[in-house]
Amino acid sequence: MSNSNGRSRVTIEDVARHAGVSTATVSRVLNKTNNVTPTTAKRVQQAVDELGYVLHTAARVLSNNKTGNIGMILPATSTPFLASLLEGVNECTIASGYNLLIYATTNQASIQGGVPLPLNEDNTDGLLIFANSVDDRTILHLHQRQFPMVLLYRTAPGNRTIPCVLLENKQGAYALIEHLIVNCGHRRIAFMAGPAENLDAYWREQGYRQALADHNIPFDPALVGEGAFHDWTAKQQIKQWVGQELEIDAIFAGDDTAAMAAIMALQEAGKRVPEDVAVVGFNNDTMASYINPPLTTVHAPTGEVARTAARQLFHLIRGEPTESKILFETELVVRRSCGCDLAAKPAPEANL
């Protein structure tokens, strides 16, 4: 026990005593917040090292409300997509001299009856909130306390002005489906829906429906299944469709994770992709070009979304102005899984 009071922790007071200065001075040295003679500073630093003093974060927060951390809340599923997202955020966080703390929820996280989110204003200076990983009430509560937050892939509840960064989903999905119809000649196109209440999922479905409608293909509820942006779920859905011997030309899996799982499940079931069934995804994850067949998908600038969101958060924390809504474009990426290179060239009469 290297301190002098009865307790076990080395406090700022121990350091002060050891260095023959006041706690205020120690604090100033630690935080480089004020002018301190180099001599005293050195003495203090030495005392810190000798005693093995470590700042008590909670105490600082209590007096200060500064933690040097930002937090990110996301669902506890691990996909390449979320990995890219985290990578982007982490990169930006480090560059800003902050630390990134992550809390992965199984359901929607919320503040309840006085019990706070595990990541909150007491241990972070701001929060990045992914899609619907935190419920509206909690977001509202935090916002009302003016806690810095940036929303990813969702808009603010209750029409509040909380910065959010979003994807152009509908347009991307539309282009994708149109490609399937026009360039690949598919008509019976199935859709695997994303998680319920997921905004991206909703708009991708809208894009899908719109494209069908614009090309006079009737919407068939039997062709809508569940992918949930999740490999296991997607596989189950494929098994079900295969079991039903449903006639399907192509599958829009909702995202790349589901698409890759779908391809595997299809291949396991003895189907060829894209010869028997085409499969397309959304996101353009790193793996998308490596699998067999390479995946036709819609490019979403995930890393850019992440970095942008993080940057917005740091602006917010520093009290600088922010944009309340940032929308990222998406773009069709044609590879082999859609089967368009198998398709007959557009029939001549189409050009008449």
Place this chain on the structure above:
Amino acid sequence: MSNSNGRSRVTIEDVARHAGVSTATVSRVLNKTNNVTPTTAKRVQQAVDELGYVLHTAARVLSNNKTGNIGMILPATSTPFLASLLEGVNECTIASGYNLLIYATTNQASIQGGVPLPLNEDNTDGLLIFANSVDDRTILHLHQRQFPMVLLYRTAPGNRTIPCVLLENKQGAYALIEHLIVNCGHRRIAFMAGPAENLDAYWREQGYRQALADHNIPFDPALVGEGAFHDWTAKQQIKQWVGQELEIDAIFAGDDTAAMAAIMALQEAGKRVPEDVAVVGFNNDTMASYINPPLTTVHAPTGEVARTAARQLFHLIRGEPTESKILFETELVVRRSCGCDLAAKPAPEANL
């Protein structure tokens, strides 16, 4: 502003006033720590809800040293392996009524000059430390303060008794290489080393060398490259080997992440796996059986490791006895990427 003091936060004192009781009573209700009349309890709970009171975690920690969180520190690379690990930990954490906070380091994390790890005794009740994501000095410091910690895939520094959970790497790697030699007929077997100072990587290499030695295959330094348990690194290494036109029968990639990346890189370079080069991994990640060709590897019970480590940590936190070292067996899993089904049956003379 819904409280009565000048500040912006609703405190326990506000709740107390609102409910017409003392702060102590409110605290007792919040923590279910003592007998409180149901009537008062109800009144307090109502006040909490009406005022939108949320516990100030930092304040509680300061007075209490209890957070309800555990932390996990790991490297900021996202692999299926780490994903499985996190999944196991998270599962166990939730079951125990705790929350899991994650800090992903880019290098080794450490306490320096009074600045604590972002995850520490002030915001967690215990820490799970992956391999060498935290430096020895810091671990020692925490341990000396008797902070609950469990080490994954590494042993305790300085011969301290910190619980750790480990893998039987050498034996697994040995079995794998022996299979390559004896059953697949490979002789020029390359090895992609894992991250420096990684214990798993070290022992896998020992298993590799031992197996070669026991089968009279001279160790060739030219056949040792870098995989780093990392896809990009593995791809680079493959490119280099392919460029050198090195003669290689088989590659032990160090882990499955590197093995899958290696297979992709090989295929991109026009090599057939396993016909031209066999590739094997280590871990038996979920994807291992899905890729093409299915991966021969060594099964490591990653989820079990994770759950065990988490359980140990909770024992530690509750002051219950723990085992200081838990070692998990590994087991060879033969699939197609090793090419043993292509190999001639063992030559008759081998059986003489």
Place this chain on the structure above:
DNA sequence: TTGTAGGCGTTATCAA
């Protein structure tokens, strides 16, 4: 069963 009051370790304000 409930209330009072002291302490947890840090920072910030004010004075010196």
Place this chain on the structure above:
DNA sequence: TTGATAACGCCTACAA
């Protein structure tokens, strides 16, 4: 440039 001291919000003896 430095020091004394009052917060910060909560918990827990101890007392009632």
